[in-house]
Amino acid sequence: MTTIVTDNCQRCRFTDCVLVCPVACFHADDEMLYIDPEVCIDCSACIPTCPVEAIYEDPIPEDKQRWIEINEERAPGLPVIQDKEDPYPGAEERQKDLGF
C-alpha cells in the first residue's frame, strides 16, 4: 500500500498534514513535503487535511505514479517535519489557481 505527496504541494507547502500524522513520516525540503513509505502506515489521516488535495493513496492515478519513486527517494534524506509551518509565499494564490 502507498500514500504519497504529489505536485500540488510544490510551492504551497501548507503542512496541515503533519499535525495528524501518528508516526511522523513526513519529511520536508524548502518547496514541498514527502512521505517516507517505510514509516507510513497508510492510515489516511493526512489525506483530507490538504487544502490542495496533494496527497494520494492506493489506487494511485496513472498521472501521479511518478511521485511514488520521488517520495521514496527524497523522504529519507530530508529532515522530519512534525510541526505546522507557515505556507510557501504565494500559497494562497496557487491554491486558487489550482481550483481550490
Add this chain to the structure above:
Amino acid sequence: MSDLGTEKNPARVAIVGSGPSGFYAAEALIRSEPLVLVDMFERLPSPFGLVRSGVAPDHPKLKEPIRVYQRIAESPQFQFLGNITVGRDISVEELKDCYHAIVFACGAETDRKLGIAGESLPGSHTATEFVGWYNGHPDYRDHVFDLSHETAVVIGQGNVAVDVCRILSKTGDELRHTDITEHALEVLAHSKIRDIHMIGRRGPAQAKFTHSELRELGELADCDPIVDPGDLELNPASREALADRSSRANLKSYEVLQGIASRPPPTRRRRCHIHFLKSPIELKGEGRLERVALMKNRLEGEPLRQVARETGEVEELACGVLFRSIGYRGVPIAGVPFDDARGIVPNRDGRIVDGADVVPGLYATGWIKRGPTGIIGNNRADSVATVKSLLEDLPVLGAGEERGADTLKALLKSRGVRVVSYADWQEIDAAEVQRGETAGKPREKFARVEEMLRLLEGLE
C-alpha cells in the same frame, strides 16, 4: 514573573490515560520550550489504550504508532505510573495538589445503547466488549460469546462494525498468527456462524466505514461479501453529496460497494451481507436472542445532512448473536464536570469548563474531549491544540504543596497499590513477545491484570 517551566521550577503535568491522545500530549509537552515533567497515569499495567486493545489483530500496521510512544516513554522528562485508577487509588483533588495541570486523556470506555426492547437479552453484546475480549483487554476476559448460531447481526456501519464482521468472517487459520488472544482464537476457530449481517441506518453515501476496510471484506479466505445492487441506487441529494469535494472518501467507499455488488454469486462457506437503511427496533426471543425486528428507513434532507426516517415497513431477521457498534461513549470522572448528552468532559480549546467558567488546571484531549470520532492521527492534532492552551496558561498555573511523583508513590504504596513503571511494562512486553514466539504470533497477551503483576512479582 512566573519561573514555572525553568530548570529551577519545572512544570509538572499529570496525564490520565496512556492511549494515543495521552502520548501525543506528553510529546507536545516534552518538546515545548518550557521544561515540563510528565507523569502518565494508566489504570491497567499495560499502556497504549485502543492501539493495543482496539485496533484489530489483523491490522498490525496500525499498531506501529506504539514505536513513537516507546520513544516518548524513554524521555527523561516522562514517567509511566501504571496499575493506578484515578478516582479510586488516588483522587483528582490529590492530583491537583501534586501537579500544576492535569490532562485527561481517558478516552471513551463505554458504548452507546440502542435503547430498544430486548437489548439486554442473552446473545446481545456490544462491539466494545467483543473487541476488548479478542484483543485481551482484562475488563472483558471472562465475557462469553456463543458463536454456535448460524446467523450473527452487527448493528452499525463504521469501521468498528466492519472489524467485528471481518473477525467473525475469518477462519481460524487467518487469525492464528496474529496477536489475537488464545481464548478468543479458540472460540472463533469453532464458530458455527455462516451469515453475518451488517445493518446500517443510513445509505451508502452516508455510511462512515472507509474504502480500505470495505475492500478487505472482499479478500477473505472463506467469506463472500454481499451487497444488493438495489441498495446502491441513490436519491438526488445523496448523488449530490457524493459529488461534493468533502465526500471524496465516501465516493471511494461507494465505488468499492459497487464492485462488491457486481461480484459473481457467492460460493464460499460464509457470507457477509451489508444492509442499508435499516434500524433495529426490537430484539426478540424466549430467554435469549432469536430474532431482530428491523425498520426500513428512507433518507430525508439536504445533501450532506441527510437523516434516516422510519417508513413503517418492518422485517424480522432470525439471529442468535448480535453486536451493537453504534459508537463508544465517555465515562464521567469523579470531581470533573461531565456533559451527559455528549458523553464528554465539557471544554473550550481543551480547557475543561464548568458551565461558562474555565476550571483552572484541568484539560482534556482525545475522545473524552471531542467524542469518539476520528482515527489515531486525529488525536495528535487534538493533543497539540490542548497543549497549546495549557502552555498559554503556564504563567498562572500553580500547585498546592509541591509534592511530585515521589510523595505520590509513597502515598499509593501506603494504600497497597503496586505501581507499574515503564521498565516493569517492558518486562511484561518482553514476556508477551516470548510467549507468542512458540505459537508463531507477534505476542501472546496477558489478558488478566493478576497475571501481569504475578510476572513482576516473580522477577523481584
